[in-house]
Amino acid sequence: MTPFNLPSFVGNELDYITKAIALGQLSGDGQFTKLCSQSIVAQTGAQDALLTHSCTAALEMAAILSDIQPGDEVIMPSFTFVSTANAVALRGGVPVFVDIDPVSLNLCPEQTQLAITSKTRAIFAVHYASVIAEMDVLAEISTDHGLLLVEDAAQAFGASFKGRKAGSFGDLAAFSFHETKNIVSGEGGALVINRPDLVERAEIIREKGTNRSRFMRGSVDKYTWVDIGSSFLPGELIAAFLYGQLEKARQITDRRRVICDRYAAGLASLAERGRVRLPAPMPDRTGNGHMFYLLMRDRADRDTFITAMREREMTTPFHYVPLHSAPAGLKFGRAVGPMTVTDAISASLVRLPLYYTMTDAQQDNVIAEILQILA
Ligand SMILES: Cc1ncc(COP(=O)(O)O)c(C=O)c1O
Structure with missing residues (x-):
């Protein structure tokens, strides 16, 4: 797994x-x-x-x-x-x-x-x-x-x-x-x-x-x-x-950034074909390589993808269930304005495996499976 x-x-x-x-x-x-x-x-x-x-x-x-x-x-x-x-x-x-x-x-x-x-x-x-x-x-x-x-x-x-x-x-x-x-x-x-x-x-x-x-x-x-x-x-x-x-924060962050860059390069063809959306580069911001996600077409597309990955023994979770419509959100909170983006992102986002000790070979394997599933 x-x-x-x-x-x-x-x-x-x-x-x-x-x-x-x-x-x-x-x-x-x-x-x-x-x-x-x-x-x-x-x-x-x-x-x-x-x-x-x-x-x-x-x-x-x-x-x-x-x-x-x-x-x-x-x-x-x-x-x-x-x-x-x-x-x-x-x-x-x-x-x-x-x-x-x-x-x-x-x-x-x-x-x-x-x-x-x-x-x-x-x-x-x-x-x-x-x-x-x-x-x-x-x-x-x-x-x-x-x-x-x-x-x-x-x-x-x-x-x-x-x-x-x-x-x-x-x-x-x-x-x-x-x-x-x-x-x-x-x-x-x-x-x-x-x-x-x-x-x-x-x-x-x-x-x-x-x-x-x-x-x-x-x-x-x-x-x-x-x-x-x-x-x-x-x-x-x-x-x-x-x-x-x-003490090792720099080393950990640098490696995780490399993993994110490798995902972006390895999956670029899917984005070019409009099959998925990748995290948008933001020139004035530098992330710490915490997360790499894909935005799929919709919830059904995302769920089919997660199932296909699970069949290949790969864990690709999603989050967050929006708070404004969660039971406690309705009880304690209040929503202002449209929630169109929140609802769409929540339904379509999926996170890819990412950890400091992930080898290039392990990551290439994940990328290859994704390319095959979304071919
Ligand atoms: C945005 C955000 N806030 C708060 C937390 C809670 O962090 P902790 O588990 O350290 O309490 C998390 C955990 O994932 C988070 O993603």
Whole structure:
């Protein structure tokens, strides 16, 4: 069976786990957590980074930091993972779903503008497939309306837009280090913060609503409950593994980009014949090789393709089921404007196998089968 994803072990992950055990601190915020934070800041150009146990957790922290009150609205694409919307719904807020751009597959700025009401508090932009959303336009909209801008950069570690890295655009940004991403720690994530005035509260929220971080730095003599919060930090063994990966981020990203380029070249003839659509090159954006997808003619065509690939023992999943029409989306959220692109993309997109250790021969085999199925 050709897997869709395989987590890779490329650096000193095991050595660092051994070191973390020898250091004797297994709970969070030890030496490896600090090293990871420094590495994330250095690699993203963000101001501050707090390790979390998932991107979901980082998004929940972002929603608390956005001060969303019951009934407040947050604009986001419908074409995203459930965590983007859950974070808002958990605060009693209303996820307001808008359509995506047909080329970037990211939040459409025009629809975002139209969805703003007096209740809008924030925009949660998603960098789908590591293509960074229109952050300059979205930043202008956010500033004009006094909204917080949050990047759901789950898939985008190392991606850039006009020379700036994912995580450096929003007031806040959330990364994922889940094993399906490029840089992994099994489960894992980070909240990066570009507003110095939000750092202290973020630390408190992450430490169960206490000022324990200040206590650990010696700036208060006891720690106490000062705000709402939860346990959002990972333990040191996770951080040790992650640090081994972060050190190799460049190597992992470069290889995955090569795999994406090989897919684009190997499948170009299908696109030229109009049989499929491939991810559109966007000259001002550099992805991180996270994902390669095909856009098929319609749902039936896509499902037939997935079945044919499965018969050849190749896993080619699809996502996302649009949130605006999902049961919880209907219950907690609201859609604004047409959802034509979201519905069409959701029905026709299929993802191809892609992992760091995928050999050229394995990939050529996948390409050959696809060319045969779609001949
Ligand atoms: C856009 C997006 N946001 C959030 C998440 C959640 O990430 P995690 O599994 O680290 O919580 C994902 C996971 O795939 C994602 O794709």
